[in-house]
Amino acid sequence: MSFDRRQFMQLGALPLLAVQASAEPARVEGRHRARDLGVTIGRMTPGKMNAITDVPGVEVGHTTIIEGHGDLEVGKGPVRTGVTAIWPHRNIVDEFLPCGVDAPNGNGELSGMLQASKLGILNSPVCLTNTSSVGMVYDALQSLQPVDDLPAGTPVVGETWDAELNDTIGRHVHAAHVQKALAAAHGGPVSEGAVGGGTGMICYEYKGGIGTASRRIDAAGMTHHVGVLVQANHGSRELLRIDGVPVGAELSKQDRPKVRPELNSILMIVATDAPFLPHQLDRLARRATHGLARTGSISGNASGDFTLAFSTGNRIPREAFYRGTTYRMQSIEQFNIHPYLEAVSEAVEEAIINALFMSKDMTGINGNFVPALPLTETLQIMHSHGRLGGVANG
């Protein structure tokens, strides 16, 4: 028996219950988000989209560039790359947001880290791309900044390295691609897998890329969200764990080609509409590492692992930030932060798993082939450990 996502949803929760009881999971066709296949990460409730866009005002757009096949010719391809743009809100260059950062292993680039650590503000859209494209994307974002007698904002560009599949040295991302991703950004469901900046990325030696997830927090009559988007390009297959199950170790027993050891990186963007101050967002950013670690990463020596966390719950007018007397911010009380910390950990973990679940096989430069995570076998392993079930979240 096999079924696709639509058929699965028509069956509702019944297959999952059957799986939980005794039966082997059915063969999975196509790619699906983890939760849709009964993999339920953590104990908190996702937002409606289970995406970073559950945070009101946050929009995501991708430009995906896939061109050519065969041997690498630098400057010509094959090309497997792109750019992912995140608008924290559309007026970010004039209304700053507080932000915090963390870098569990800093062998990479996330511009704006210094500004975030010294000034605690975000005043640019956030773009994710490949290593060689940081400069071009930075300049494209710089052009969005107002030109007047106040300091210009700092573009925020993060990178991970995609040279296994992409002609990264050929620098195929240009300003027009950035502008297209920014213009295409929208709320609602977010495309995942090999899209945008994640197009050529590899995660736990399977095809990786973009993943997203969210958690809803209801407290004191108010609802807030924590949303996460990752560009996942990290990890050794044998270390991969899904919901605590050593899936990678078990899959490694099967005869599959090794892709490469852990050399690479992950970018983790955390958004919340709860009102946080910058130092509190540093604390949120640090919790992203817990979610990353749950999937098996140890933030290897060569990794560039960065987290940026921002809050849309406080907006700081640019003029007030630089000039004048004082401005006012709202702060969540320390006592109430705990669920947000847990939400970050859970959402990061699920976003990484979603990146794996949604990515398809890809062949890139020189015929380099990176397989997608085999979902049927993965679910069988999860089932054998009693960790498959729950209610599908459509």
Place this chain on the structure above:
Amino acid sequence: MGKSELFQVVESQHCQAVLFEDWNAIPGRFFVANRSRHGFNALLGNGVVNEFRTISGPILLAPSAMLGGVYDVGLRLADARDLEAPIDQGWPPMTVGIDVAAPEQPDDWKERLLNAIQRQESDRSPTWAHQTLTGQSGDYRLQVLECRVGEKPSVTIIATDAPMLPQQLERLADIDTAPLTIAVSVGNRLPRVAADKFHQVDVISEEQLTSLLSAAAAR
């Protein structure tokens, strides 16, 4: 403590306690940041400062050899308020070691120190050189405690009533060169931890911060 003072220094049993505003009367937390240099490491209570960026009790300065005992006095101060050790009732005591010899102490020195802090009255002259400087930046006050051992700076505490966030206080601490610099803003008195779900804070602009940094650097 005079109305123009942001902190008071109480000297007792070869230790100093720096009390922000009327600490004995009004519980509260203030944003704080510190910078250490030259391998300075005689500091207790820094975990909470790094995580929550607040301070809720006196800063205790003592000869390094007495650090544990003085920390214990700070803990008793906090215990007297709340045995659950919340971070807004003086826990953990921020305790700083000064590189001077520890003189012999009477058996009841901890009680004497505790009483002096609670009474906010010094009972002896300072063990090491220190001076308090004051300054002004626009509407905001600055008060600086400089501790020296011989000719060498040891610890600097910079307080201001300008409402500042922890990142801004780090930049204020950055202007100094002492082995340890602690910057405290009493411009936002934060409420009890569990009092409300949210509270508001005021923040000075970059323009005001630049003026304040200049005033502090020119002290």
